[in-house]
Amino acid sequence: MSPKKKAVLFFFVVLVLSLPLGFEYYSSQPGFCGSCHIMKKYYRTWNDSKHRNIACVDCHYAPGEQHTITAKFKGLSQLFSYLASPGSTVRKRAYIDDQSCVTSKCHPMDEKLATKKILFTENVSYVHKTHFDKTIEGQKLHCATCHNHTSSKAHFNVSEETCFLCHFKNTEFNEGRGRCYLCHEVSDKPLQKQFEGIKVVSDVKPITHRSLEEAGVSCTSCHIELVRGTGEIKTEDCLNCHEEEEATAKALDKKLMHEKHVAGQQADCFNCHESITHKEVDDILEVVRSQCKFCHPDHHMYQKAILTGEKLEGVPKTPALMTEVKTNCLACHTKKGVDAQGQPILRGSPEACAACHTKEHKNMLKEWQAAISKELTTAKNSAAEAESAISKVKGKVSKERVDEARDMLTKGKHYLRIIELGHGLHNKKYSIMLIDAAMNNFEDIIDDLNDNE
Structure with a gap:
């Protein structure tokens, strides 16, 4: 082979071998990354940042990975995204290895x-x-x-x-x-x-x-x-x-x-x-004004207790009748009014009962209120009698019996408090059951202590 042909062949071989190396070098430059339509805004923000002198591959590939086959395959995945995406954004989250940040040349974690x-x-x-x-x-x-x-x-x-x-x-x-x-x-x-x-x-x-x-x-x-x-x-x-x-x-x-x-x-x-x-x-x-819970962290807790009919000692769980159909406060509280401080509120209205049921139900609220009020008065009188019985036996019976009686009295009074503050007519059946449970406590106290007076 003539010297001239050898030179041409050598040049061709060098060219063929250098093309991959040249492409590898070119494809590792930030300008190459920024040539894709989906990368233009990322390239622009990089170019305006403090890291503009740091190549993309120095951050987006871990140290030692930048010029490997693995890196090129990752680059190909970006190329496929480029070819397949008509949009202008990158959907895949960029992954930055911590080691890229904490190298001795950048931010060593010392x-x-x-x-x-x-x-x-x-x-x-x-x-x-x-x-x-x-x-x-x-x-x-x-x-x-x-x-x-x-x-x-x-x-x-x-x-x-x-x-x-x-x-x-x-x-x-x-x-x-x-x-x-x-x-x-x-x-x-x-x-x-x-x-x-x-x-x-x-x-x-x-x-x-x-x-x-x-x-x-x-x-x-x-x-x-x-x-x-x-x-x-x-x-x-x-x-x-x-x-x-x-x-x-x-x-x-x-x-x-x-x-x-x-x-x-x-x-x-x-x-x-x-x-x-x-x-x-x-x-x-x-x-603060628009968030009641800041000042009233458990507002209307007694009303909720009555409506849900929570299970208590001696009283089974008894939700209000309209719980199953998910009736809330606004179904019955339709009448506009003002409270003692002059603030606008919605009050319960007999007309709301009639609107959903029949005209005869218009008197239901008064009837329920009267029935509960009568039973509540009787229970309060019984509570006062039980409290008097406890006072009379002080020093005559053991401290344990007095303490037990006081616990029963406290529990009964708590049941009555739920009815009073939660407005018993929210759940008439449950309210009567609470009164019955409270009365049982009061009567047990009276019977037990009077027998030992």
Whole structure:
């Protein structure tokens, strides 16, 4: 073979061998990633970020994996997504290996990074080690658990909503993971305007957050509106990722869900949870005014006890007659009125009975009320007689018998209290059964103690 042909052959062989290497190099460049229509906005946010000098493959592939066959097959999967998708978004969640972040060239997880107090916002600092040491059941936090893509304006960021979900889900206000001082320093700054900009003299004690904390004043006194929402699981959204409806049956298994989705980096928190907000509002009084449970944590508990006819000692479970057809308060409380404080309320109305039943039922409320009131008066008189019997035998019978009698008296009075405060006509049958049980207690006390007087 002539020297010329050898040279041509050598050049051709080199060209053939270098093409894969050249393509491998070209396909590892950020510009190649950004050439796909579904990647353009991600490329743009990357190019505007602090990581613009870090190639895509340095983060999206673990150290040592960037130039392997495995990496190329992963790239092919993105190519198939590109060819098959007419849309402009990537449906598959990006996976970032922690090792890509903590290499010696980037953010080595040494003591300095682990314990460094980082200013997250103007008033909130963050320490990595604290969050790795204390996680929620089933979780294994990864860098991308907090540092992820949540906005089209940034390639990735730390979303405050993620912080709020972990800190406030399943916690009482200012308790556990939701304690204020975990993120906020207790301030010594005076809260009264008269102390603004002046030196506080020694004999004047200004009100500060610290003085309020020391005095045991609850944070809810001023900040109850700051946390809203419960972060509930949206089980119907399971079907966005899972074909089988059986997947929803396991949705409330916290440990399993966190292992598969958080530790496994398969989903974003808000693919499953509703968000929790943590911010001030303009009208703080309206927040409290519209939520009765803030001031009345168990409002209408006696009415509910009467309507559900809960099982008690000596009284079987006896729900109100209309429970089976799911009749609620608004079916009967149709008449507009005002309470003792002048607040508008809805009262029970005889006309509501007639509207559903017959005209004859219009008198039913009065009849039931009269019957219950008569029986209740008799029971109260019997309670007074039982209490008198207990007083008369003090020192004449054993303390154990007196204590037993008092327990029976207390239980009977509690039954009458349910009827009075729950309005017995909500469930006439159950109310009469409560009165009978209470009367049995009172009469047993009277008979027992009078025999030994």
